[in-house]
Amino acid sequence: MANPLERLATRIGYGATQLPRVGWYVAHGVAMRALQNQARRQDGENTRPRAGTDAPVPDRNALYADMAKLFRDDLANVERAIYPMPNDRDGSLAKLIRRSRMFFEDLPAIHRRRNENAHSEVLTEETREKRPRYFLQNFHYQTGGWMTEDSAERYDTQVEVLFNGTANAIRRQAIPPLHEIFRNRDQRTLRLLDIASGTARFLDFVKQAWPRLPVLGLDLSEAYLCEAKRHLRHRAKLDLMVANGEQIPLADESQDAVTSIFLFHELPPKVRRMVFTEIARVLKPGGRFVLVDSLQRGDRPDYDGLLEMFPQNFHEPYYSSYIEEDFSAIAPESGLRLTSWTQAFVSKVMVFDKTPVLPGAERSEATRTP
Numbered sequence: 001m002a003n004p005l006e007r008l009a010t011r012i013g014y015g016a017t018q019l020p021r022v023g024w025y026v027a028h029g030v031a032m033r034a035l036q037n038q039a040r041r042q043d044g045e046n047t048r049p050r051a052g053t054d055a056p057v058p059d060r061n062a063l064y065a066d067m068a069k070l071f072r073d074d075l076a077n078v079e080r081a082i083y084p085m086p087n088d089r090d091g092s093l094a095k096l097i098r099r100s101r102m103f104f105e106d107l108p109a110i111h112r113r114r115n116e117n118a119h120s121e122v123l124t125e126e127t128r129e130k131r132p133r134y135f136l137q138n139f140h141y142q143t144g145g146w147m148t149e150d151s152a153e154r155y156d157t158q159v160e161v162l163f164n165g166t167a168n169a170i171r172r173q174a175i176p177p178l179h180e181i182f183r184n185r186d187q188r189t190l191r192l193l194d195i196a197s198g199t200a201r202f203l204d205f206v207k208q209a210w211p212r213l214p215v216l217g218l219d220l221s222e223a224y225l226c227e228a229k230r231h232l233r234h235r236a237k238l239d240l241m242v243a244n245g246e247q248i249p250l251a252d253e254s255q256d257a258v259t260s261i262f263l264f265h266e267l268p269p270k271v272r273r274m275v276f277t278e279i280a281r282v283l284k285p286g287g288r289f290v291l292v293d294s295l296q297r298g299d300r301p302d303y304d305g306l307l308e309m310f311p312q313n314f315h316e317p318y319y320s321s322y323i324e325e326d327f328s329a330i331a332p333e334s335g336l337r338l339t340s341w342t343q344a345f346v347s348k349v350m351v352f353d354k355t356p357v358l359p360g361a362e363r364s365e366a367t368r369t370p
């Protein structure tokens with residue numbers, strides 16, 4: 001238990017890193033919206049209609065209150081030693097500025113695609129055969145979709161701007177449910193798989209919490225995994241693999257935990273189920289799957305309008321079906337059970353458990369064998 005001075009130092013240290021970070025990305029958001037409005041005015045009447053909804057939309061105060069709660073939860077996890085003081089490792093000032101420039105340089109192209117509803121630029125003769133059709137889209141109208149190194153380098157700035165600098169704190173909320181099943185166990189003997197690990201910002205926090213835990217990050221994007229490799233080059237016991245979550249190239253019952261952050265809203269409903277089945281297959285009995293993604297309709301009724309408007313502004317073709325998806329019904333089809341969920345600002349953390357093999361059941365299996 002930390003003494004009051006240590007607690008104060010932790011709080012000051014936490015605020016000193018997170019507040020400027022939020023300020024940096026919020027400022028990007030403000031500038032982005034000003035540029036968008038200017039571009040709309042220049043386009044005159046030819047722009048697509050602005051997003052609208054009849055459902056309730058949270059006011060600014062409610063959003064700020066939930067954002068503040070996320071950071072309080074994040075800090076409480078540090079104070080409870082669930083994970084160490086987070087190091088977001090956004091890079092040097094020069095790197096931040098380079099990424100900021102790349103972010104702003106892409107805005108005109110995004111604006112054009114949004115106006116033209118152009119979202120298939122990454123579907124070419126060359127890529128068609130290599131990746132599933134649903135994957136080959138310009139999600140969020142971003143240049144390069146998931147296919148280019150530039151897109152991978154821009155991605156983390158884009159996500160943090162979208163979430164007002166909370167994306168990493170949201171990702172970290174997947175760690176407490178892992179801590180519940182990992183504590184008092186030898187981390188070297190455990191296995192964790194992260195599906196759709198992208199640029200691996202989540203895996204970075206996993207390694208900060210459990211440096212000797214063997215982890216595997218799997219993603220369909222070679223370019224994003226290259227960025228992940230660069231970002232995590234100093235980490236040991238970390239593998240990255242280009243593979244499809246629909247066909248995980250791992251043995252049955254080989255993983256103690258599986259995680260997936262911000263993937264499921266980007267999958268068509270049928271694929272969501274296939275990925276679920278694969279996750280259940282590779283989990284050991286008693287293993288845990290932690291899924292972090294957007295809030296869904298009805299989780300916070302006052303947010304429903306925000307969820308409805310999101311896919312009107314960003315190219316998110318499967319988001320509307322995602323917010324209606326009943327994961328508590330999908331899970332049992334694959335042998336998992338939704339055991340809890342918690343809100344993390346505009347996202348949620350869902351925890352699914354695979355039934356453990358009871359000692360009695362093992363014995364009766366054994367007695368059945370001749």
Ligand SMILES: C[S@@+](CC[C@H](N)C(=O)[O-])C[C@H]1O[C@@H](n2cnc3c(N)ncnc32)[C@H](O)[C@@H]1O
Pocket residue numbers: 135146159171195196197198199200201202218219220221224243244245246260261262263266
């Ligand atoms: C929104 S990003 C999330 C990345 C990362 N988990 C994060 O925390 O930001 C979605 C990721 O899913 C990957 N992806 C999409 N479909 C996939 C599939 N079927 N199998 C594996 N990865 C997939 C994309 O390449 C992309 O990196």
